[in-house]
Amino acid sequence: xxxxxxxSRLERLGGTVTSQVWxxxxxxxxxxxxxxxSGTALRRFRLTVAQVYFAGVLSLVIILVSxxxxxxxxxxxxxxxxxxxxxxxxxxxxxxxxxxxxxxxxVAGLLFASRAGSAITAExxxxxxxxxxxAMEMMAVDPIARVVAPRFWGGVISMPLxxxxxxxxxxFGGYLVGVQLxxxxxxxxxxxxxxxxxxxxxxxxxxxxSLVFGIAVTWISVFEGYDAIPTAEGVSRATTRTVVTSSLAxxxxxxxxTALMFTGGNH
Amino acid sequence: MPIVEIKNVSFxxxxxxxxxxxxxxxxxxxxxxxxxxxxxxxxxTLLRIIMGAYLPSRGEAHVLGRATxxxxxxxxxxxxxxxxMLFQFxxxxxxxxxxxxxxxxxREHCRLPGSLEHDLVMLKLQAVGLRGAAHLMPTELSxxxxxxxxxxxxxxxDPQLILYDEPFTGLDPISFGVIVRLIRSLNDLLGATxxxxxxxxxxxxxxxxxxxxxxxxxxxxxxxxDDIRSSPEPFVxxxxxxxxxxxxxxxxxxxxxxxxxxxx
Numbered sequence: 213x214x215x216x217x218x219x220s221r222l223e224r225l226g227g228t229v230t231s232q233v234w235x236x237x238x239x240x241x242x243x244x245x246x247x248x249x250s251g252t253a254l255r256r257f258r259l260t261v262a263q264v265y266f267a268g269v270l271s272l273v274i275i276l277v278s279x280x281x282x283x284x285x286x287x288x289x290x291x292x293x294x295x296x297x298x299x300x301x302x303x304x305x306x307x308x309x310x311x312x313x314x315x316x317x318x319v320a321g322l323l324f325a326s327r328a329g330s331a332i333t334a335e336x337x338x339x340x341x342x343x344x345x346x347a348m349e350m351m352a353v354d355p356i357a358r359v360v361a362p363r364f365w366g367g368v369i370s371m372p373l374x375x376x377x378x379x380x381x382x383x384f385g386g387y388l389v390g391v392q393l394x395x396x397x398x399x400x401x402x403x404x405x406x407x408x409x410x411x412x413x414x415x416x417x418x419x420x421x422s423l424v425f426g427i428a429v430t431w432i433s434v435f436e437g438y439d440a441i442p443t444a445e446g447v448s449r450a451t452t453r454t455v456v457t458s459s460l461a462x463x464x465x466x467x468x469x470t471a472l473m474f475t476g477g478n479h
Numbered sequence: 480m481p482i483v484e485i486k487n488v489s490f491x492x493x494x495x496x497x498x499x500x501x502x503x504x505x506x507x508x509x510x511x512x513x514x515x516x517x518x519x520x521x522x523x524t525l526l527r528i529i530m531g532a533y534l535p536s537r538g539e540a541h542v543l544g545r546a547t548x549x550x551x552x553x554x555x556x557x558x559x560x561x562x563x564m565l566f567q568f569x570x571x572x573x574x575x576x577x578x579x580x581x582x583x584x585x586r587e588h589c590r591l592p593g594s595l596e597h598d599l600v601m602l603k604l605q606a607v608g609l610r611g612a613a614h615l616m617p618t619e620l621s622x623x624x625x626x627x628x629x630x631x632x633x634x635x636x637d638p639q640l641i642l643y644d645e646p647f648t649g650l651d652p653i654s655f656g657v658i659v660r661l662i663r664s665l666n667d668l669l670g671a672t673x674x675x676x677x678x679x680x681x682x683x684x685x686x687x688x689x690x691x692x693x694x695x696x697x698x699x700x701x702x703x704x705d706d707i708r709s710s711p712e713p714f715v716x717x718x719x720x721x722x723x724x725x726x727x728x729x730x731x732x733x734x735x736x737x738x739x740x741x742x743x
Binding site: 339342343344346347349350351352353354358 | 559562
């Protein structure tokens, strides 16, 4: 009896693992197909630009407001610690490096997943549920090329731009609190920041991170939408999966990328 | 030569449970043909076989002169450009206006100058009586109007074969009459062939030239509408006349009523 119970649990575990691995393989084939069929999205670039608007421009408010507040909090917390060591002039460096290297890409990525990623999944899922995807196939139009690819590239283009704007808003928030409110010297704030932030090691690495997060989040979003069970419940589950999987993917990828980029004594 | 010919086709999503069993039908050019039967009898699956979405497990489906099983994706898409399909609830693209919906197949497949595209779209919208609704979004349309826009979209490329999946479901009597009339007139004007999958038998019998009647994955009767109306086949008779009891029983299989009420 004991052995039979153990065996059935083991089988269930095996089944779950196998189906997850299968799903990752399926999603990878989907991505490969999507990239190979991106001709329409790139040739008729207006289709992609429209998606940059939906995924990027419409996310601007949440990104800028969040960035501003994150920067303001960073300045408050950072000043508290730095002044103990008499280094409050380095506040600009602290704020800028935290944002450009980590918080910009990561928090913007998480916000992007919940604002734009979920919308992409829901839209594609509902298009499937209302037979719009089938209708397109019946009109001899490949829905992956026409619907999915422009959304994918739109997301990939938007994400680094949003992360950059998040960091910029954050630095401005840091300036408001650090310089205007607390009274750190403005010259020291900006000049130390300029001297310490390196274009390749900090900014470029931040951009690379946000690009990788953009690819991951948009890939997950379009895949979950296209693979959704075409019912109200199926679409709602797919949307939830998009936000959960994207967030975990961002955090895990962030660890891997940080380990690759910032070890080896760059700073 | 028939425009659609289904020869000994069997199909099942699960090999152990066939949905279609040994179906044969031949549809002549220019005809409006009805495929009728109860929900779940396999008629929508048959429609998907005709549009090449599924391949038969056995037998052959010849559509517009080619066997669907011999087509690669490019050839399948080529075939579908010569077909139009009206989905049950229209399946309009909700992010596009009525005009853009009808223009969609033209923009995807033809490089037309703007003025020509405009004229073609207006021509199709005029045919379904909705030229004045060109600027509306699908959410602003009634069910009947949405179905007519979808019909205009499905004939945008002047198809040779038009497929209708339950085109009458959920329509008010006026919209219903409009759709019935449009199916017939568009078919005759375009010189196309139409296949209507439906369970609205009485209404469909008024518009079709020939009927295939399906039950349990088989064609159990076929003929002209009058033949179907007077069919001796008990199932067809029950279905056409909408009798509550017959070969399809009113009661779902259950233990004896008296036993259930503990009277016996």
